[in-house]
Amino acid sequence: MKDLIHEALLSGIRLREKCLHVLDDDLLQAAEVMVSCLQQGGKILVCGNGGSASDAQHFVAELVNRFEINRPALAAFAMVNDASVITSISNDFDFNSIFARQTEALGRKGDVLLGISTSGNSQNVILAADKAKEIGMDVVVLTGSDGGKLGQHQGVTTHLNINHPSTARVQEMHITCLHILCTLIDETMFGSSSSVG
Numbered sequence: 570m571k572d573l574i575h576e577a578l579l580s581g582i583r584l585r586e587k588c589l590h591v592l593d594d595d596l597l598q599a600a601e602v603m604v605s606c607l608q609q610g611g612k613i614l615v616c617g618n619g620g621s622a623s624d625a626q627h628f629v630a631e632l633v634n635r636f637e638i639n640r641p642a643l644a645a646f647a648m649v650n651d652a653s654v655i656t657s658i659s660n661d662f663d664f665n666s667i668f669a670r671q672t673e674a675l676g677r678k679g680d681v682l683l684g685i686s687t688s689g690n691s692q693n694v695i696l697a698a699d700k701a702k703e704i705g706m707d708v709v710v711l712t713g714s715d716g717g718k719l720g721q722h723q724g725v726t727t728h729l730n731i732n733h734p735s736t737a738r739v740q741e742m743h744i745t746c747l748h749i750l751c752t753l754i755d756e757t758m759f760g761s762s763s764s765v766g
Contacts (some may be wrong), residue, residue: 571584574749576578577737578694580645580723580735580738581738581741582671583600584731584733584738584741584742585745588731588742588760592729592746592760595727595728595729595730596729596746596749596750596753597729598682598701598726598727599709599729599751600730600750600753602681602707602727603681603683603709603725603750603754603756604754604758606679606680606681606754607643607644607758609661609679610644610657610677611677611680611681612644612645612646612675612680612681612707613629613632613643613645613646613647613680613681613682613683613695614645614646614671614672614675614676614678614680614681614682614683614701614725615629615647615648615649615682615683615684615685616629616647616648616650616668616672616682616683616685616693616694616697617649617670617682617684617685617686617691617694618649618686618691618694619766620687620712620736621685621686621691621740621743622647622649624685624711624740624743624747625647625648625649625683625685626647626649626650626660627744628645628647628683628747628751629632629645629646629647629748631747631748631751632645632751633752635644635727635750636748636755637751638755638759638760639741640755640758640759641759642690643754643758644737645715646675648667648668648672648697648699649673650751654667654671656665658670658671658717662715663765664675664693665692665693666693666696667693667695667765668684668693668694668696669693669696669700670698671697672697672699672700672701672704672706673704675702676700676704676706677704677706678704678706679705679706680699680701680702680704680707680711681706681707681708682698682706682707682708682709683696683709683710683711684708684709684710684719685710685743686697686710686712686713686717686719687712687714687736687739687740688712688714688745689710689712689713689714689715689716689717689718689719689720690717690718690719691719691732692717693717693732694710695718695722696725698719698722698724698725699721699724699732700719701724702723702724707726707727708722708724708725708726708727709725709726709727709728709729710722710725710727710729711729711731711743712728712729712730713730713732713733713736713739713740713743714732714734715730715732716728716730716731716732716740722728722730728762731743
């Protein structure tokens with residue numbers, strides 16, 4: 570059993586080392602897009618399924634409340650929380666529409682959609698990206714494996730891909746990326762730096 574523990578830890582370490590110099594530019598670009606949105610009075614809408622839904626809630630909590638410094642609240646909304654809205658849309662339309670419908674209702678030009686999908690093929694996230702593009706929003710996606718259909722989506726502004734076959738390892742890196750984005754946003758908007766990078 571200890572071998573299983575060690576392999577999980579070592580696999581995570583190796584993946585982080587692999588990502589060390591691969592994600593820099595995409596993380597910086599994603600942070601720039603989000604900072605620009607927030608500084609202009611926009612908001613960040615976040616969506617995902619399962620563990621990615623939890624990551625959406627986690628990221629929004631860090632923005633709306635605080636991450637590592639006390640600063641003003643930032644406008645973000647997780648489109649995974651409202652059971653009445655989600656079940657209503659699923660019942661009247663279909664489950665694939667749950668995020669696109671909310672994006673249509675809440676999204677405005679200049680806002681940002683953050684879509685999280687470990688496979689890159691979550692249809693409800695893809696449809697949300699379609700709707701966000703139609704509205705004039707920037708779209709940032711976090712994916713795993715080969716990036717799937719989201720990685721090829723024409724409306725995506727920034728694609729953060731963790732190219733690894735294990736969903737668990739991908740999710741661990743996703744939360745790391747989200748924490749890094751929180752740091753970059755906080756430092757740019759409220760720290761000593763005047764711009765990301």
